[in-house]
Amino acid sequence: MRVNEKHSADRNENTVRLLAEPRRQRILEWIEEEGSARVRDLSAAFEVSEATIRQDLERLERDGQITREHGGAYLNSVRTQSASMSLHHQENMDRKRKIGALAADQVADGETLILDAGTTTTEVALRLTGRSNLTVITNALNIAVILGSVPGNAVHMPGGQFKPPTLSLSGDKSVEYFRSIFAGKLFLATAGVALDAGLTYPSFADLQLKEAMIRAASHVYLVADSTKINRSSFTRLGALELIHSFITDDGISDAAAKEFEHRGIKVLIAK
Template sequence: MKSKRQQYILSRVAEFSEVTIEMLAEELSVSEMTVRRDLKELEENEQVIRTSNAILLKDSFLNEVPFVKKQLVNIEEKRLIAKKALEFIHPDETILLDAGTTTLEICKRLKSVDFKVRIVTNDIKAAAELIDSQHEVIILGGQVQTNVGSMYGAQTVDMLNSIKVSVSFVGTQAIDVYEGIYAPTIEKAKVKRLMVECGQTSYLVVDSSKFNHTAFAKICDLNDFTGIITDDSLDEEIRESLQSATTVI
């Protein structure tokens, strides 16, 4: 399967940058032409860089992106995800929204629904978006992350340890189909892990550009979520791989 081959290539390059096309072809039991096609696609997706004597990862380990940049990326995909997410929110429930631009789109849609919910969030921008809504809004305590607007730290963790919600919507910027969900820092990974555990059901809300990336700290495995809500641009091979671990919506 192409997606597994390409994931293997990314893993081999991550551990040994001097890997050659010949080595990869032998290890994968495919032709060198097949490996070249895979590398060309990985280059087009900006996952590797080929030089005259090496294959290098490009942006494989992601750092935190400021909110002002994230809000301009894949906006239509995020709106589609928010529309799908709304189907899993019911009157009088308590829901938890992770910080992020995709969950902010869920907030915008919640402003116009004809029922009330209680919304818990660690995102000051999401809370501000809902100031004039009919919903009850609870913002988690903690330290505000500069340029991002999310709350983190001991107070955030303490609150998450003491609540239970009907459904959690959690975001991420890095997913490895075979390894799990990642965050840029240990602190952020801990907060997101607790958010998953808080929900009677929990959904990963993520656009298709976040796949085939990793970051510093692992949050959890794919099967820890009730389902993954993503956009229609997700590669079909990746979608099939995900289906073995959880429901893809």
């Protein structure tokens, strides 16, 4: 091979690697959100061949994060998470606890609210146990247990398909349920929040559910730690104008906070 041809081949190989690595990361985030994934679904979503997806899954399996099965793969931690009622994402917990406390301060006794599934919304729920006579609608099993054990609270859940990593229920039945209710406040989780991309998530599965939650609430609080700001995940729910208030931690820059406020979103900073 001539030198120029070799350099061209090296560039092509590097290009493929740069494209493959971000795709594999997004595939892993998808499986971490859903607990499992089918090859055909990933192939359609990422617009690559099923053979390419199988290669991606083989690599992720070698890295020890997933286990392949016929037609797809599942997250290795699914069984232990379900048995222990624990959530998958446990990073930045100090920030999430502060956000949870500030979010709980926005709730008075006797209110009706929706709590989305997730680690940050779980921190909100843990700090609402001192409130009384709440009506809580949630798709998260762990949140239902936390707040349902408080005397005087009324906790309601939709039907749907169980997602182990988020201990939540999802699917068409969940969507229809939230389309028929009304609540004063929604505490919404997200994987990424960016000024241009808006609210983004690792997979398609919950987009309609979150849309239904937003329509069911008169005031939408986004609860997300500052590491998710200017971060985009795979699928887009919509623009920032879907939310009314953003509760985050003091890692948010002054410039970002001003831009959110300029968009008409009240920013509450937990310290």
